[in-house]
Amino acid sequence: MSVTLDIPPHILERASKYAASEGISLDTLIARTLATLGNQTHPAEQELSDTSQKTIQKMGLMPDAVLYIADDFDAIPEGFEDYI
Numbered sequence: 001m002s003v004t005l006d007i008p009p010h011i012l013e014r015a016s017k018y019a020a021s022e023g024i025s026l027d028t029l030i031a032r033t034l035a036t037l038g039n040q041t042h043p044a045e046q047e048l049s050d051t052s053q054k055t056i057q058k059m060g061l062m063p064d065a066v067l068y069i070a071d072d073f074d075a076i077p078e079g080f081e082d083y084i
Contacts (some may be wrong), residue, residue, distance in 0.1 A: 005030070 007015070019029040076084055 015029060016026050019026045022029070024032075
């Protein structure tokens with residue numbers, strides 16, 4: 001697969017120098033860097049795996065306080081039709 005990257009010149013220069021100091025090509029450096037990033041767990045993924053192992057706590061001070069919601073809860077109140 002081929003990928004084209006638009007890298008700012010100052011970053012490209014530093015990456016090229018680093019690759020040369022390591023004795024590898026710039027392509028190899030970028031491939032290794034992307035592979036390393038691909039192996040890392042994103043914080044959101046980490047949270048999901050953590051919550052699957054923990055008991056999920058309900059949010060709010062009174063999570064079971066709402067006992068009834070009217071069917072027309074989302075309806076436009078009388079007299080407000082002109083504002084919508």
